[in-house]
Amino acid sequence: MIELRNIQKSFDGRTVIDGTSAIMKTGQCNLIIGASGSGKTVLMKCMVGLFEPDKGEILYDGKNFTAMNNKEKTEIRKEIGMLFQGSALFDSMTVQRNIMFPLNMFTDWTYQKKLNRVNEVLERVNLKDSNKKFPSELSGGMKKRVGIARAIVLNPKYLFCDEPNSGLDPQTSLVIDQLIKEITLEYNITTVVNTHDMNSVMEIGNYILYMHKGRKEWEGTNKEIIFSKNKLLNDFIFASEFLKDAKEMRMLEETGKMPNDRNIDDIIK
Amino acid sequence: MKLFTEIGRYLLMLKGMFSKPENMKMYWKELMHQCSEIGFGSLGIVAIISLFIGAVSTIQTAYQLVTPLIPLSTIAQIVRDTVILEFAPTLVCIVLAGVVGSKIASELGNMRVSEQIDALEIMGINTKAYLVMPKIFASLIMIPLLVVISMVLGIIGGRYAGSAAHILSVSTFDKGLMYGFIPYNVFFALAKAYTFSFIISSIPAYFGYYVKGGALEIGQSSTRAVVVSCIMILFSDYVLSALLL
Numbered sequence: 175m176i177e178l179r180n181i182q183k184s185f186d187g188r189t190v191i192d193g194t195s196a197i198m199k200t201g202q203c204n205l206i207i208g209a210s211g212s213g214k215t216v217l218m219k220c221m222v223g224l225f226e227p228d229k230g231e232i233l234y235d236g237k238n239f240t241a242m243n244n245k246e247k248t249e250i251r252k253e254i255g256m257l258f259q260g261s262a263l264f265d266s267m268t269v270q271r272n273i274m275f276p277l278n279m280f281t282d283w284t285y286q287k288k289l290n291r292v293n294e295v296l297e298r299v300n301l302k303d304s305n306k307k308f309p310s311e312l313s314g315g316m317k318k319r320v321g322i323a324r325a326i327v328l329n330p331k332y333l334f335c336d337e338p339n340s341g342l343d344p345q346t347s348l349v350i351d352q353l354i355k356e357i358t359l360e361y362n363i364t365t366v367v368n369t370h371d372m373n374s375v376m377e378i379g380n381y382i383l384y385m386h387k388g389r390k391e392w393e394g395t396n397k398e399i400i401f402s403k404n405k406l407l408n409d410f411i412f413a414s415e416f417l418k419d420a421k422e423m424r425m426l427e428e429t430g431k432m433p434n435d436r437n438i439d440d441i442i443k
Numbered sequence: 444m445k446l447f448t449e450i451g452r453y454l455l456m457l458k459g460m461f462s463k464p465e466n467m468k469m470y471w472k473e474l475m476h477q478c479s480e481i482g483f484g485s486l487g488i489v490a491i492i493s494l495f496i497g498a499v500s501t502i503q504t505a506y507q508l509v510t511p512l513i514p515l516s517t518i519a520q521i522v523r524d525t526v527i528l529e530f531a532p533t534l535v536c537i538v539l540a541g542v543v544g545s546k547i548a549s550e551l552g553n554m555r556v557s558e559q560i561d562a563l564e565i566m567g568i569n570t571k572a573y574l575v576m577p578k579i580f581a582s583l584i585m586i587p588l589l590v591v592i593s594m595v596l597g598i599i600g601g602r603y604a605g606s607a608a609h610i611l612s613v614s615t616f617d618k619g620l621m622y623g624f625i626p627y628n629v630f631f632a633l634a635k636a637y638t639f640s641f642i643i644s645s646i647p648a649y650f651g652y653y654v655k656g657g658a659l660e661i662g663q664s665s666t667r668a669v670v671v672s673c674i675m676i677l678f679s680d681y682v683l684s685a686l687l688l
Contacts, residue, residue: 222565251567262558276566279466334565 175200176221176332176364181230183216190216191227192388200364203355203378207370208385209410215336217385218368222254222334223247234332252280255325257335261317263309263324269296270305273324280328295323299353315346319353326357332364333357339371351377372411375399384410400424453649459571460579473577481543481578481644482585486592488542489535493593496530497522497600505610515611516619519601523620524628526597532632533680535593536639539586540672544647547578548668551651552661560652575648582644583637590636594629631687638683639676646672 176198183191190213198204206214219225221232223239232239234250242250263272270292277288296302299319309317318338325333335354339347355378358365367374375382379396384407392407399411400421412418464470500522508518551574554560563570598620605611611619647668654664 224561224564248567248569251565254565256562256565258558258562260557262562264559265553265557279469279566279568 175233175235176204176366177231177233177236178217178221179231179233181217181220181227181232183213183220183225183227190388191220193230194383194385194388194390195230196383196390196393198364198366198381201359201362202380203358203365203367204381204383205375205379206366206368206383206385207375207410208391209370212385213388214368214385218334218336218366221366222256223251252328253331255328255330255333257318257321257325257333257338259337259340261309261321263317263320265309267308268305269301269307269309269312269320272309272320273327276324276328291327292323295327298326298357299323314341315343315350318342318350322350322353322357326361329361330363332366333361335365335367335369337368337370339369339374344373347371347373348377354378372417375411386410400428452653453645456571456575456649456652457645459569460576462569462572464572465568470573470577473573474580477577477581478585480546481581482588484546485539485542485585485589488538489589489593490596492535492538493526493531493596494600496534497526497597497602498604500525500530500597501601501605501610501616502608505605505608514619516615516622518605518611519616519619520622522601523598523624526601527594527628527632531593531597532590532635532639533676535590536586536636536643536676537673539589539639540643540647540676541669543582543586544643544669544672545665546647547644548647548651548654548665549661551575551648552654552664555652555654556657556661571652575645575652578648579641579644582640586640586643587633587636590632594632631683634687635680635683638679642672642675642679646675 178194178196178198181191181194182189192213194213194217196204206217208214216225220227221239227240230240234253237250239247239250263269264275267275270289273292273295274288277283277291281288283291292305293302296304299322301316301319301323304312304316304320309320312320322335333354338350338354342350351374354365354367357363367378369375376396376399379399382392382394382396382399383390384392384404386406392402392404394402399407402408408421412421501518504518504521504525505515551560554574560570560574563573602613602616602620605616606613647665650664650668650671651661654660
């Protein structure tokens with residue numbers, strides 16, 4: 175479980191995160207959503223220790239990460255896996271060496287044992303037989319999957335995914351979402367996903383934290399989001415007419431009545 | 444004010460390099476990789492430059508020595524001392540600032556922009572120690588060796604150029620080469636080589652490590668790294684000459 179307590183972060187006097195608190199539970203996908211510039215990436219970078227929050231506390235299973243010294247933080251970081259927006263694979267290394275890198279650095283396993291583990295995680299992300307390929311030879315979706323494989327190779331307790339669907343087609347996005355969801359349940363890890371992909375929100379959002387101008391505007395589940403009356407959230411999530419209609423259809427399914435006194439025929443039309 | 448901030452950040456980067464390695468074997472591998480990249484990767488250009496510098500020095504020295512009162516073997520003495528004292532350490536290091544410096548800055552810059560450095564940090568790796576330190580140590584090992592090779596090749600270039608241009612025979616050159624040799628000059632050249640090696644590796648590493656932006660900024664920081672390194676080489680060349688000669 176990861177707990178955020180009143181996180182604040184400013185850059186050159188400009189407040190980017192303004193007192194955000196949240197509890198992200200183990201074994202579920204915790205989503206941070208918000209418009210560009212709402213502070214979600216900065217919040218995630220504070221959580222993994224790439225930025226130091228100005229105020230507030232971040233607790234990993236009760237351990238105060240913000241109060242730790244560098245050595246203690248390094249120990250926590252060994253339990254963190256992260257998938258970056260651009261995958262952040264090492265260009266000069268093959269897929270196999272990319273995934274083996276954390277094993278080489280932090281284990282004293284034999285080469286064969288490391289290779290077996292690499293093959294195991296590659297198979298898990300459906301990339302069997304891609305060991306010898308270089309990142310430049312992979313598609314966007316494959317790079318993301320290699321990124322996930324590298325992130326989970328050391329059996330992390332916490333998985334962070336920064337915009338895992340950016341630059342991917344809707345079908346590949348679904349595959350990545352499913353993969354993240356399955357891995358979260360399979361490894362029983364705390365997964366934090368930073369996204370503004372609405373499919374992800376509806377598909378895997380066990381817990382959703384909506385950020386607006388650096389503040390927590392709304393929190394809840396993907397079920398609750400449908401019924402939310404928060405205007406900012408609704409404007410953000412259901413921005414297009416199509417999505418508004420989809421929301422109303424979903425509400426009709428769930429409650430048996432139409433919101434805003436609309437008629438089902440209007441939507442179908 | 445910005446200059447002091449940059450100097451402070453540069454010093455903090457150097458301080459941050461010193462921590463217990465996460466895995467000594469991986470650090471050793473990286474050091475060997477960098478030695479190969481910096482040393483063998485630059486050997487060709489250093490050899491070509493050195494041979495031609497020696498050759499040109501011989502011809503131009505002979506051109507300026509118009510009086511028959513000075514023995515021809517003096518040309519070899521002048522070429523030897525010029526190559527050892529200045530050409531091999533300073534000129535070669537300025538060229539290496541371009542070759543090695545821009546490579547270090549763009550490599551680290553690209554890793555920063557594509558979040559590879561962040562990825563390493565999140566794995567719990569001290570990126571200053573793993574990425575910067577092996578480059579600096581490899582430079583400190585390989586660049587003085589390149590400078591010594593450059594000294595030898597420069598003198599060889601001068602020796603054969605003199606003979607080929609019928610300025611002085613190989614035996615006359617050899618005679619002058621061994622006359623009045625001061626071993627301290629080699630020590631001085633090596634002192635310069637070590638200083639310049641540190642400049643060539645640490646300054647571009649700083650510019651690359653802290654780059655912000657995209658491809659354009661990587662190019663800009665690479666250029667700035669080379670320019671600042673060259674200026675620092677020339678400045679420290681002056682300081683070392685004033686102090687040690």
